[in-house]
Amino acid sequence: xxxxxxxxxxxxxxxxxxxxxxxxxxxxxxxxxxxxxxxxxxxxxxxxxxxxxxxxxxxxxxxxxxxxxxxxxxxxxxxxxxxxxxxxxxxxxxxxxxxxxxxxxxxxxxxxxxxxxxxxxxxxxxxxxxxxxxxxxxxxxxxxxxxxxxxxxxxxxxxxxxxxxxxxxxxxxxxxxxxxxxxxxxxxxxxxxxxxxxxxxxxxxxxxxxxxxxxxxxxxxxxxxxxxxxxxxxxxxxxxxxxxxxxxxxxxxxxxxxxxxxxxxxxxxxxxxxxxxxxxxxxxxxxxxxxxxxxxxxxxxxxxxxxxxxxxxxxxxxxxxxxxxxxxxxxxxxxxxxxxxxxxxxxxxxxxxxxxxxxxxxxxxxxxxxxxxxxxxxxxxxxxxxxxxxxxxxxxxxxxxxxxxxxxxxxxxxxxxxxxxxxxxxxxxxxxxxxxxxxxxxxxxxxxxxxxxxxxxxxxxxxxxxxxxxxxxx
Amino acid sequence: xxxxxxxxxxxxxxxxxxxxxxxxxxxxxxxxxxxxxxxxxxxxxxxxxxxxxxxxxxxxxxxxxxxxxxxxxxxxxxxxxxxxxxxxxxxxxxxxxxxxxxxxxxxxxxxxxxxxxxxxxxxxxxxxxxxxxxxxxxxxxxxxxxxxxxxxxxxxxxxxxxxxxxxxxxxxxxxxxxxxxxxxxxxxxxxxxxxxxxxxxxxxxxxxxxxxxxxxxxxxxxxxxxxxxxxxxxxxxxxxxxxxxxxxxxxxxxxxxxxxxxxxxxxxxxxxxxxxxxxxxxxxxxxxxxxxxxxxxxxxxxxxxxxxxxxxxxxxxxxxxxxxxxxxxxxxxxxxxxxxxxxxxxxxxxxxxxxxxxxxxxxxxxxxxxxxxxxxxxxxxxxxxxxxxxxxxxxxxxxxxxxxxxxxxxxxxxxxxxxxxxxxxxxxxxxxxxxxxxxxxxxxxxxxxx
Numbered sequence: 001x002x003x004x005x006x007x008x009x010x011x012x013x014x015x016x017x018x019x020x021x022x023x024x025x026x027x028x029x030x031x032x033x034x035x036x037x038x039x040x041x042x043x044x045x046x047x048x049x050x051x052x053x054x055x056x057x058x059x060x061x062x063x064x065x066x067x068x069x070x071x072x073x074x075x076x077x078x079x080x081x082x083x084x085x086x087x088x089x090x091x092x093x094x095x096x097x098x099x100x101x102x103x104x105x106x107x108x109x110x111x112x113x114x115x116x117x118x119x120x121x122x123x124x125x126x127x128x129x130x131x132x133x134x135x136x137x138x139x140x141x142x143x144x145x146x147x148x149x150x151x152x153x154x155x156x157x158x159x160x161x162x163x164x165x166x167x168x169x170x171x172x173x174x175x176x177x178x179x180x181x182x183x184x185x186x187x188x189x190x191x192x193x194x195x196x197x198x199x200x201x202x203x204x205x206x207x208x209x210x211x212x213x214x215x216x217x218x219x220x221x222x223x224x225x226x227x228x229x230x231x232x233x234x235x236x237x238x239x240x241x242x243x244x245x246x247x248x249x250x251x252x253x254x255x256x257x258x259x260x261x262x263x264x265x266x267x268x269x270x271x272x273x274x275x276x277x278x279x280x281x282x283x284x285x286x287x288x289x290x291x292x293x294x295x296x297x298x299x300x301x302x303x304x305x306x307x308x309x310x311x312x313x314x315x316x317x318x319x320x321x322x323x324x325x326x327x328x329x330x331x332x333x334x335x336x337x338x339x340x341x342x343x344x345x346x347x348x349x350x351x352x353x354x355x356x357x358x359x360x361x362x363x364x365x366x367x368x369x370x371x372x373x374x375x376x377x378x379x380x381x382x383x384x385x386x387x388x389x390x391x392x393x394x395x396x397x398x399x400x401x402x403x404x405x406x407x408x409x410x411x412x413x414x415x416x417x418x419x420x421x422x423x424x425x426x427x428x429x430x431x432x433x434x435x436x437x438x439x440x441x442x443x444x445x446x447x448x449x450x451x452x453x454x455x456x457x458x459x460x461x462x463x464x465x466x467x468x469x470x471x472x473x474x
Numbered sequence: 475x476x477x478x479x480x481x482x483x484x485x486x487x488x489x490x491x492x493x494x495x496x497x498x499x500x501x502x503x504x505x506x507x508x509x510x511x512x513x514x515x516x517x518x519x520x521x522x523x524x525x526x527x528x529x530x531x532x533x534x535x536x537x538x539x540x541x542x543x544x545x546x547x548x549x550x551x552x553x554x555x556x557x558x559x560x561x562x563x564x565x566x567x568x569x570x571x572x573x574x575x576x577x578x579x580x581x582x583x584x585x586x587x588x589x590x591x592x593x594x595x596x597x598x599x600x601x602x603x604x605x606x607x608x609x610x611x612x613x614x615x616x617x618x619x620x621x622x623x624x625x626x627x628x629x630x631x632x633x634x635x636x637x638x639x640x641x642x643x644x645x646x647x648x649x650x651x652x653x654x655x656x657x658x659x660x661x662x663x664x665x666x667x668x669x670x671x672x673x674x675x676x677x678x679x680x681x682x683x684x685x686x687x688x689x690x691x692x693x694x695x696x697x698x699x700x701x702x703x704x705x706x707x708x709x710x711x712x713x714x715x716x717x718x719x720x721x722x723x724x725x726x727x728x729x730x731x732x733x734x735x736x737x738x739x740x741x742x743x744x745x746x747x748x749x750x751x752x753x754x755x756x757x758x759x760x761x762x763x764x765x766x767x768x769x770x771x772x773x774x775x776x777x778x779x780x781x782x783x784x785x786x787x788x789x790x791x792x793x794x795x796x797x798x799x800x801x802x803x804x805x806x807x808x809x810x811x812x813x814x815x816x817x818x819x820x821x822x823x824x825x826x827x828x829x830x831x832x833x834x835x836x837x838x839x840x841x842x843x844x845x846x847x848x849x850x851x852x853x854x855x856x857x858x859x860x861x862x863x864x865x866x867x868x869x870x871x872x873x874x875x876x877x878x879x880x881x882x883x884x885x886x887x888x889x890x891x892x893x894x895x896x897x898x899x900x901x902x903x904x905x906x907x908x909x910x911x912x913x914x915x916x917x918x919x920x921x922x923x924x
Contacts, residue, residue, distance in 0.1 A: 003785075008685060027542075030559075032563075035724055038566050038567040039563050039564050039565070039566055040536075040566070040806065041529070041537050041538045042536075042537040042556065042559045042560055042563055042806075042848060043537070043538050043539065043804035043806055044537075044538075044539040044540075044552055044555060044556055044559070045539065045540050045541070045542070045544060046539070046540075046542065046548065046552050047540075047542030047543065048540045048542065048543055049523070049542060058517065059518075060516065060517040060518070061517070061518055061520075062517055062518070062519040062520070063519070063520040063522075064519075064520070064521050064522070064523075065521075065522045065523070066522075066523055066525075066542050066543060066544065067522070067524065068526065069764050072522075076522070079520045080520065081524075083506075083518035083520055083594065084518065085596060086518060086594055086595045086597070086598050087508070087515040087517075087518045088897070089602075090510070090514060090515045090598050090601060090602050090605075090644070091514055091515055092512065092513055092514035093514060095516070098765075120562055120563065121562060124564070126562060135736060145724070145725025145727075145848075146725075147724040147725065153606075153809050179724060179725060179726065181725040187850065188849065189846060189848045190846065191725070191845075191846045191847060191848065233882075263512075264511050264512045264615070264617065265516055265652070266511075267511050267512075267615075267617035267649055268509075268511065268617035268619055268647060268648065268649040268659075268901070269616045269619070269901040270901075271840070272654070272859075319895070325688055337675070345656075351521055351523065353517060353519060355652045362819060367686070375888060387844075387845050387846070388843045388845035388851070388852065388853060389843055390841035390842070390854065390855050390876070391841065391855070392841075392851060392855045392857070392874075393840055393841075393855070393857055395857070397921070398922070399853055399876060399920075401845050414498075419845060421920075422500070423920055423921065423922050423923060424922050424923065424924050425922045425924060428922065428923075428924035429757055432924070441606075451507070451509065451619055451721035451901050452507070453901075466589045470924060471923045471924060472736075473920070473923065
């Protein structure tokens with residue numbers, strides 16, 4: 001496979017290009033599903049193909065094929081070359097790439113129990129155990145609709161470019177997705193879509209204890225449905241759990257600090273950013289707020305050690321003590337903004353261009369216990385999990401609707417409340433954080449961006465945090 | 475080996491492995507995409523993919539695979555694993571049978587234009603025309619995506635169906651900016667070059683952007699709203715998805731148990747236009763080899779049917795609708811809408827605005843998320859031009875608005891539809907949708923407060 005990648009780069013180089021890279025993926029995956037206890041079709045996917053990206057006179061061409069014959073490969077190189085040349089006429093500012101070290105590396109996400117060694121029987125056994133634990137006598141409520149999906153995938157990638165970079169990487173991931181609808185005759189329904197995912201082997205899934213995890217979720221949903229009171233609609237203190245902290249960091253810190261958005265590249269699709277290139281140093285939050293994105297966390301869902309432009313991955317501090325500290329960069333935005341890439345270029349498949357993506361985005365811990373966060377709030381709400389959320393395409397105006405949530409009265413978590421709504425601006429949110437917990441947790445998610453769309457595996461997380469005097473409403 | 479031979483051999487091999495029934499499909503797509511932003515091309519991309527897929531049944535067991543490798547050996551290798559996995563899995567709830575062929579397939583007229591696959595340099599010219607049209611209307615910058623596609627699809631089943639089909643499309647979605655707070659979007663999509671109008675799309679985007687300059691924050695409350703085709707396409711393509719028996723089955727649809735019930739205003743009729751001559755996704759047969767048809771999903775407010783596969787018909791009853799494809803979030807055969815079509819009303823757009831008198835005109839949205847798919851509670855962010863309607867005319871531009879409402883309530887509260895329709899397909903609306911402007915009363919609007 002390395003030969004094919006090298007051949008593609010050499011073919012491109014012979015055409016006199018400014019830069020060329022080739023990336024070959026070999027991907028496989030499977031999914032096993034139980035819907036209301038009934039097995040859905042077993043699903044397998046196998047895919048391999050190659051992408052070629054070529055820069056000619058400041059214009060970028062990209063072409064892919066899954067026909068790995070030599071003639072097809074050469075034709076793909078030719079198409080990428082012609083595409084770049086055809087674009088030259090309408091280039092306002094030539095595309096350049098930042099100077100980077102030509103890395104040579106071989107890396108892998110380690111697995112103690114490799115996924116190919118896990119039998120189909122074992123995968124179904126896990127699903128059946130979850131299903132058994134969702135019966136009404138165990139979770140104390142009816143769960144009439146249950147979809148449980150156990151998926152795994154392995155991606156192996158070979159990368160080479162005209163600057164001499166040669167990288168081979170391999171990541172296996174396992175994930176569990178569940179859709180639960182809990183019903184009560186007098187109260188109606190409540191729903192949860194939950195996701196857990198990590199890189200590594202089967203040992204990651206085992207440590208989640210999936211039957212307990214999902215049945216706990218169902219039981220809590222039942223409690224929210226049957227005991228939840230109407231959420232307050234007024235200004236008060238708010239404590240949010242790590243799941244909510246994580247989505248906040250992802251949506252209103254990670255996305256607006258993607259340099260391609262800031263420069264307008266994604267304007268017609270995922271949108272732009274409230275930040276401008278010269279806003280490094282802008283205060284967006286209190287000193288309690290520091291947010292990082294780090295692809296190198298072992299066994300994380302967004303794990304990688306080299307990105308899809310061959311750049312070594314590193315931890316990026318996006319907000320430091322409330323101040324915008326840096327952006328997520330690839331080689332193109334790095335060159336335009338006069339900095340190096342910080343290794344944020346990802347492509348989810350061989351047929352997708354590398355683009356700036358988050359990996360594992362989280363708020364760094366503070367010094368408070370969860371009890372300390374709560375006890376200093378006289379009247380407030382604690383939102384532990386959420387279901388509905390969204391944010392505008394400049395990443396400024398956002399909304400999170402609580403799923404598992406409780407009143408805080410006289411410094412104690414008390415009665416469940418239904419669907420508390422936080423609708424707030426980005427500086428309004430980060431500027432209200434007065435205390436940050438010390439226990440960091442992560443949630444798996446699939447982040448959407450790009451055209452054609454690329455759903456990238458990520459983690460987001462952080463500790464519980466407290467926001468002072470925010471209005472709940474909606 | 476040519477695609478007909480691959481699907482034929484795959485079906486034979488599936489039966490040899492011991493499957494009761496087999497369907498195999500093979501799709502080749504040759505796609506080009508030119509993306510531009512800030513009045514400049516950022517990348518031109520090209521794909522040439524051939525993807526076989528197979529579906530096997532054995533009594534009440536089912537299994538499916540998609541193989542991104544055009545070689546028969548690779549497909550057969552996966553099929554062996556698939557059958558072995560199926561053998562040790564537990565049986566499903568019902569035994570479903572693939573439709574018995576052969577069927578006579580009628581080609582959808584006007585869905586292929588031989589000039590489209592040949593375009594490469596011409597794409598730059600079209601992008602330039604779109605950018606210049608937006609700038610000449612007063613926009614300061616223009617971004618967008620121009621896509622051409624040519625596809626060929628082959629399907630063979632062990633139950634006697636066999637067919638081949640092909641189509642082309644060309645699409646432009648473009649967003650124009652007057653400044654950061656004032657933007658607009660325009661779309662043109664067609665199966666033939668003659669129906670493609672990038673200049674109109676670019677001018678429309680720029681016109682909205684210029685009209686939207688100097689917006690003020692809108693108010694919270696309940697408003698009569700005229701929804702533009704782009705925003706309603708995003709909502710209604712989801713409604714068509716919710717009519718898929720798959721979404722009903724997994725509990726992610728507010729249309730569950732609603733067949734033959736009134737689910738929308740009687741002024742509202744929604745169909746899957748799988749055979750619309752100008753529909754980008756129109757085709758002659760589904761991946762079970764069953765002929766496609768135009769299917770009324772909601773007829774004058776009444777839910778008439780779900781979109782079906784052979785499995786969902788076996789489970790829920792009803793008739794096959796020709797919507798079963800290797801597609802979507804699952805790799806199995808899933809019922810999906812192909813082209814969403816809304817029947818028009820009688821008013822011109824300006825008459826619709828006049829009828830609403832005081833309310834809002836919202837042109838576009840993104841990021842719709844549901845709190846509960848069975849109740850339909852959701853919110854979605856307004857994007858691009860949003861305006862007050864004051865005394866029957868479009869007035870003050872607005873910003874910072876969010877639609878926070880309930881989808882069944884919105885469908886029931888449709889008051890009028892315009893008579894002009896247009897196709898919408900872009901990043902946020904994957905299923906091509908042909909629809910008018912639509913007026914809805916009492917729409918919930920919220921905004922950030924800090």
